Amino acid sequence: MMRISILGATGSIGSSTLDLVERDPDRFEVIALTAGSDAARLAAAAIRTNARLAVVADARKLPELRDALAGTGIAVAGGDDAVCDAARLDCDWTMAAIVGCAGLKPAMAALEQGRTVALANKESLVSSGTIMMAAAQRYGATLLPVDSEHNAVFQCLDRTAPRSVSRIILTASGGPFRTTPIEAMRAITPEQAVAHPNWSMGAKISVDSATMMNKGLELIEARHLFPVAPEQLDVIVHRQSVVHSMVEYVDGSVLAQLGTPDMRTPIAYALAWPDRMNTPCERLDLATIGSLDFEAPDHDRFPALRLAKEALVADGARPAILNAANEVAVAAFLARRVGFLEIAAIVADTLDRYDPAAPETLDAVLAIDAEARRIAGERVKDCVA
Numbered sequence: 063m064m065r066i067s068i069l070g071a072t073g074s075i076g077s078s079t080l081d082l083v084e085r086d087p088d089r090f091e092v093i094a095l096t097a098g099s100d101a102a103r104l105a106a107a108a109i110r111t112n113a114r115l116a117v118v119a120d121a122r123k124l125p126e127l128r129d130a131l132a133g134t135g136i137a138v139a140g141g142d143d144a145v146c147d148a149a150r151l152d153c154d155w156t157m158a159a160i161v162g163c164a165g166l167k168p169a170m171a172a173l174e175q176g177r178t179v180a181l182a183n184k185e186s187l188v189s190s191g192t193i194m195m196a197a198a199q200r201y202g203a204t205l206l207p208v209d210s211e212h213n214a215v216f217q218c219l220d221r222t223a224p225r226s227v228s229r230i231i232l233t234a235s236g237g238p239f240r241t242t243p244i245e246a247m248r249a250i251t252p253e254q255a256v257a258h259p260n261w262s263m264g265a266k267i268s269v270d271s272a273t274m275m276n277k278g279l280e281l282i283e284a285r286h287l288f289p290v291a292p293e294q295l296d297v298i299v300h301r302q303s304v305v306h307s308m309v310e311y312v313d314g315s316v317l318a319q320l321g322t323p324d325m326r327t328p329i330a331y332a333l334a335w336p337d338r339m340n341t342p343c344e345r346l347d348l349a350t351i352g353s354l355d356f357e358a359p360d361h362d363r364f365p366a367l368r369l370a371k372e373a374l375v376a377d378g379a380r381p382a383i384l385n386a387a388n389e390v391a392v393a394a395f396l397a398r399r400v401g402f403l404e405i406a407a408i409v410a411d412t413l414d415r416y417d418p419a420a421p422e423t424l425d426a427v428l429a430i431d432a433e434a435r436r437i438a439g440e441r442v443k444d445c446v447a
């Protein structure tokens with residue numbers, strides 16, 4: 063049996079991972095499950111999978127978790143340090159799916175154990191990619207990308223001949239506002255922004271998709287995952303979300319990975335790698351789809367993508383600042399404190415006001431993240447005022 067832990071078990075990626083694991087209980091042994099604050103869902107998942115340990119990051123929810131698991135024999139713990147401790151437990155495979163910079167330390171803790179880590183927390187590589195990749199190499203860990211785009215590249219990339227790669231092309235659906243007039247985007251509500259036309263995702267990543275910041279973050283992530291330079295990374299809008307990404311080679315050949323938009327497919331690839339496993343995902347029917355459309359991204363409509371590309375080229379602390387400011391701005395938008403178009407404006411303003419030296423440690427990254435959040439938070443207050 064494969065011993066696995068799922069960090070962020072109650073989120074969208076964690077739930078999809080659990081769905082696959084629970085369909086094949088003889089294949090997987092669940093060591094640890096963690097969640098941010100949803101003690102009830104965490105307890106239910108721990109009971110269903112007979113997990114050894116359940117950890118809730120919000121220590122205030124520990125009594126609720128303890129009561130829910132009383133008499134089950136499942137160990138419980140609470141707090142951020144306990145989440146990192148769970149990430150260090152001996153297992154074969156860890157899903158790192160904690161959203162945002164809260165996932166940085168747990169992901170690093172898992173890498174330091176030298177195991178296989180399926181990475182769904184893009185902020186880890188965006189904010190501290192150089193540090194994370196160096197840790198993976200130092201400890202002999204295997205890092206498998208779970209984002210559908212990076213997982214697609216991973217499947218198409220000839221890792222034995224990196225010099226034969228000409229370009230990596232990430233596809234973007236364009237989100238729900240691909241054709242919305244810019245002036246009309248001022249009145250967009252959180253409910254509209256989280257209603258992605260193709261994918262079922264959490265609120266934060268859905269908003270990032272709507273602004274196309276998500277694709278910008280993925281460009282930065284790809285720079286660390288794959289042996290290419292920034293100028294070899296590109297984005298194309300593909301509204302059907304059937305082609306998940308492509309690799310172009312120096313001879314002009316382009317390899318693409320296709321499938322229905324279901325996150326269980328890339329998760330299953332990471333779970334079974336280097337083999338494959340059955341999934342309940344709907345099979346692709348190209349005859350029914352009929353056609354596949356592609357177009358260049360509109361940087362005027364989606365300035366967040368431009369900001370991310372600039373951070374990608376600048377490197378240093380810029381990606382961490384970009385990510386932190388975006389998290390603050392998106393949270394403010396979801397709380398109805400700022401408008402949709404102000405998300406990118408807050409990020410741009412934070413980048414203009416803060417430019418520290420490149421971080422060399424995870425603690426330095428977290429310090430930059432904290433200061434960027436403070437600056438972005440002040441900008442949010444200005445918007446509200």
